[in-house]
Amino acid sequence: MAKRALVTGGAGLIGSHVTDLLVREGWKVRCLDNLEPQTHRRGRPAWINEKAEFVYADLRDRDMIATALDKIDVVFHQAAYGGYMPEIAKYVHVNSLGTAQMLEVIREKNLPIRKIIAASSQAVYSEGAGECPKHGLVFPPVRPVEQLRRGDWQVHCPLCDAIIGSVPTPENAPVGGETVYGLTKMDQERLVLLWGKQVGIPTVALRYSCTYGPRQSIFNPYTGVIAIFCTRLLNNLPPVLYEDGEQTRDFSFVEDIAHANLLAGETDELDGLPVNVGSGRGTPIRQIAEQLSFALKIHIAPEVNGEFRPGEMRHLTSDTTRIRSIGYEPQVDLAKGIARYVEWIRSQSDIRDYFSEAAEILRNKGIVHRVAR
Numbered sequence: 001m002a003k004r005a006l007v008t009g010g011a012g013l014i015g016s017h018v019t020d021l022l023v024r025e026g027w028k029v030r031c032l033d034n035l036e037p038q039t040h041r042r043g044r045p046a047w048i049n050e051k052a053e054f055v056y057a058d059l060r061d062r063d064m065i066a067t068a069l070d071k072i073d074v075v076f077h078q079a080a081y082g083g084y085m086p087e088i089a090k091y092v093h094v095n096s097l098g099t100a101q102m103l104e105v106i107r108e109k110n111l112p113i114r115k116i117i118a119a120s121s122q123a124v125y126s127e128g129a130g131e132c133p134k135h136g137l138v139f140p141p142v143r144p145v146e147q148l149r150r151g152d153w154q155v156h157c158p159l160c161d162a163i164i165g166s167v168p169t170p171e172n173a174p175v176g177g178e179t180v181y182g183l184t185k186m187d188q189e190r191l192v193l194l195w196g197k198q199v200g201i202p203t204v205a206l207r208y209s210c211t212y213g214p215r216q217s218i219f220n221p222y223t224g225v226i227a228i229f230c231t232r233l234l235n236n237l238p239p240v241l242y243e244d245g246e247q248t249r250d251f252s253f254v255e256d257i258a259h260a261n262l263l264a265g266e267t268d269e270l271d272g273l274p275v276n277v278g279s280g281r282g283t284p285i286r287q288i289a290e291q292l293s294f295a296l297k298i299h300i301a302p303e304v305n306g307e308f309r310p311g312e313m314r315h316l317t318s319d320t321t322r323i324r325s326i327g328y329e330p331q332v333d334l335a336k337g338i339a340r341y342v343e344w345i346r347s348q349s350d351i352r353d354y355f356s357e358a359a360e361i362l363r364n365k366g367i368v369h370r371v372a373r
């Protein structure tokens with residue numbers, strides 16, 4: 001019999017690709033999404049899979065979530081409020097409470113859910129792991145805001161203060177989250193994993209790296225560096241680099257992330273675990289801006305104006321040993337993925353710059369700071 005899945009956030013970047021993959025694999029899929037206006041400014045996107053059942057509802061709507069969970073085997077929980085937005089209560093409400101309430105409903109109604117895969121994030125780490133020439137592998141804390149205000153972007157060894165290089169971060173690195181978003185991703189992850197153990201339902205938390213690809217919102221100026229840089233360039237505006245642009249991130253093409261979900265849904269080897277999903281490679285943000293500029297053939301140099309976001313990591317590359325042990329292998333490298341993304345965004349109409357306005361809000365709300373002159 002076909003397996004039945006509920007994909008929360010099924011209209012979004014990752015959820016819609018998870019949906020397509022599951023449908024192709026013969027699953028019966030139901031999506032739940034409230035079409036968050038920040039992400040879907042022009043309403044219901046055309047890419048929602050016609051073979052999936054679509055439930056237009058908020059994750060926080062107890063009755064609707066109960067209906068959506070009816071006759072489901074596996075939940076792929078992707079819905080979340082993401083990025084660097086100022087509405088801190090909304091993060092807690094959607095991500096933490098929404099997740100907790102979904103679990104409560106499953107328990108209360110004794111629903112025969114066989115597994116829950118939750119979208120966690122690399123944002124649960126404080127800073128990427130580092131290697132000190134003297135102390136070897138170290139887990140530095142988040143860089144103090146006073147240090148950043150001086151324009152010192154480097155990561156220092158917590159034991160001897162030497163400047164350290166970045167190495168892949170394993171799942172046993174310290175977690176906690178240094179942004180409100182990160183904190184609530186931590187909540188989602190911990191809630192799902194510990195509740196799963198309590199009630200005996202297998203759960204997995206996939207800590208995605210920066211995910212990009214076709215369908216990433218072209219409207220949301222608070223999340224998705226590749227989408228933000230592209231929309232800037234397409235409006236003949238420079239991408240804005242925080243710090244000096246040399247911070248690195250691990251980028252994953254969305255189809256690879258969808259595949260990781262399918263694998264996690266089909267094996268029991270990851271049950272009960274947080275699992276990094278990434279490429280295992282770090283790329284400087286400045287290089288992303290350059291690659292996009294090249295791919296779009298819009299040659300505008302990125303802008304660096306001494307701004308930074310407290311709580312942001314300097315470097316984060318995922319150690320992907322755990323997910324690779326079940327056969328995961330990313331298929332789309334950054335060059336190919338960027339080409340696919342650029343082809344897609346070129347096909348979208350009326351691409352506007354929402355970043356300028358958002359940047360002003362972030363400055364006023366103290367989310368973006370500037371170095372002291």
Ligand SMILES: NC(=O)c1ccc[n+]([C@@H]2O[C@H](COP(=O)([O-])OP(=O)(O)OC[C@H]3O[C@@H](n4cnc5c(N)ncnc54)[C@H](O)[C@@H]3O)[C@@H](O)[C@H]2O)c1
Pocket residue numbers: 008009010011012013014015032033034035036039040057058059060077078079080081082094098119120121122185207208209210211212216217224
């Ligand atoms: N894209 C990334 O780089 C990245 C990295 C790490 C983790 N994640 C996580 O992956 C998941 C999916 O992210 P994405 O990149 O596809 O984002 P996205 O914004 O494209 O998709 C999220 C979807 O959830 C929906 N949603 C938001 N609030 C909701 C609510 N209250 N009720 C119902 N639906 C709601 C939105 O309408 C949207 O369609 C999220 O949990 C996110 O935290 C994403």
Ligand SMILES: [Zn+2]
Pocket residue numbers: 132133134135136157158159160161162
């Ligand atoms: Zn040291």
